[in-house]
Amino acid sequence: MKLFSCGVCGSTVHFDSIRCEACGTGLGLAPDICDIAMLRDACGMAEDRHGGRWRLCAHNTPDAGCNWLVAEADDDPWCLSCRLNRVIPNLANPDHRRLWKRLEAEKRRFVYSALRFNLPITPQSRDLRGLAFDFLADGPGFSERVLTGHAGGVITINIAEADPVERERMRQEMDEPYRTILGHFRHESGHYYWDRLVRDTDLLEPYRVLFGDERVGYGAALQAHYENGPPVDWGERFISTYATCHPWEDWAESWSHYFHMVDTLETAFAYGMRLTPRTGLTGALSVDAGLDPYETRNFDALMAQWMPLTLALNSLSRSMGHAHAYPFALASPVIDKLRFVHHVIHGGVFADGRSRPSPEIASSF
Structure with missing residues (x-):
């Protein structure tokens, strides 16, 4: 998650902030621009740094705790x-x-x-x-x-x-x-987006090459998984044991993992993290989070940052007496699946009425 700044005093604020701790200005997140806006009056109206006008979501209550905003021109009470x-x-x-x-x-x-x-x-x-x-x-x-x-x-x-x-x-x-x-x-959400972005597209066959044929009976596959457990060598091909039970679950686990990876890398990017281990393997373990992972189209650049960052995360967690913060090992077939997810997300613009993933991307798998 990226860091934000108060538009009044410039202090650092966060994704779920409702006020600036430095100057007391009320805050809310404007989802259309993924940025923080400042509350300007007692009626809950807000203004972003570009002059856009917003109002509080109807769930800005103690029970729901929503800090998101609704565009002033939008007649929906909810964000x-x-x-x-x-x-x-x-x-x-x-x-x-x-x-x-x-x-x-x-x-x-x-x-x-x-x-x-x-x-x-x-x-x-x-x-x-x-x-x-x-x-x-x-x-x-x-x-x-x-x-x-x-x-x-x-x-x-x-x-x-x-x-x-x-x-x-x-x-x-x-x-x-x-x-x-x-x-x-x-x-x-991986299941939902599989329906929207993979099914009925030219990415379906490349998906089947990597993940398997989803037409295999789901109920029977799930039952067999719970009765027999995962294959002994599951870690050589899958991100988790649950991913082994059916191609749909393999996709959803890979999709979820890609989100974990990008969001964590964005946090490292926001904090300007740099890792230079004091070992002879500095080249392999160094991190300089100088790219926005949501914007980059280079999957290998993401992985080059991700692997050493997870080693540091796990080492820090173990130093505090906790289990590994990142309890996963990424075999080459798993990385190929994550690369496919990356290309599904970045290979086209998926809003209604616009382009689907290109045949060039489909043929690359």
């Missing part, structure tokens, strides 16, 4: 992120309010990335091909379980995923090294 919601939990329950607020905070990070990538992010309420979110709770006595997943452009997330104790229990039960709220948003 882009909030208007993606189709169902939210019953807020009469204080636990639901607490968990929903955490979910919304992570959803805004996902939407920010989609905007930076210029991906289609239209609410399904306005376009049947658009995206929607259902945030649901388990039924009485947990006899009615809500399964996190995607179907027909609707991403369903069990709000229990926002409870760190429950999420850790699930992580251990599923034998996963990594499980986060943001990871769920990124993974499930």
Whole structure:
């Protein structure tokens, strides 16, 4: 995530800031320009540094905690992120309010990335091909379980995923090294964008070469995975054990991982991070985060920064007595899949009515 600055005093502010800690100016994020705007009056009107006018999202409340803004000319009361919601939990329950607020905070990070990538992010309420979110709770006595997943452009997330104790229990039960709220948003969005950007395009066959044939029965493949586990050599071809169960999941895990990589690299870029290890391998382990990872079209340049950065992240985490911050190993076939995701995102502009990925990109795989 990049850093922002207060338009009044110039102090550093952050993605989720609601006010400048230095001068007290109220702040909000204008999603159309991915920048911070300053609140100018008691009615909640804001102005960005280019003179654009904005107002507070209707979910700028203690329960939702949304700091995003709506363009003054837009008659929708909700910001882009909030208007993606189709169902939210019953807020009469204080636990639901607490968990929903955490979910919304992570959803805004996902939407920010989609905007930076210029991906289609239209609410399904306005376009049947658009995206929607259902945030649901388990039924009485947990006899009615809500399964996190995607179907027909609707991403369903069990709000229990926002409870760190429950999420850790699930992580251990599923034998996963990594499980986060943001990871769920990124993974499930991968299924949605596969439908939008790969299916019915000239990238489908190259996708099948790398990930496998998605026409293999999904239900049977998932059952076999849970009964038999992953293949012994899964790490040589897949980013995670879950990626082994079906080509759709392999794609979604790779898509999610690419988002992790780019967003983390943007943070390193924003802080001007430089790594020059005091070893004889300085060339292989050096990082000079001098590029905006959302803008670069050079995948190899991203990987050259990513690998040494993860080594430093893991070393720092271990020095604090924690497990590896980045518990992954990227084999060559996995890197090829990440490269494919990179080209799907950058190989064309995917908004409605505009160009699809070019045949040249498709033929390169």
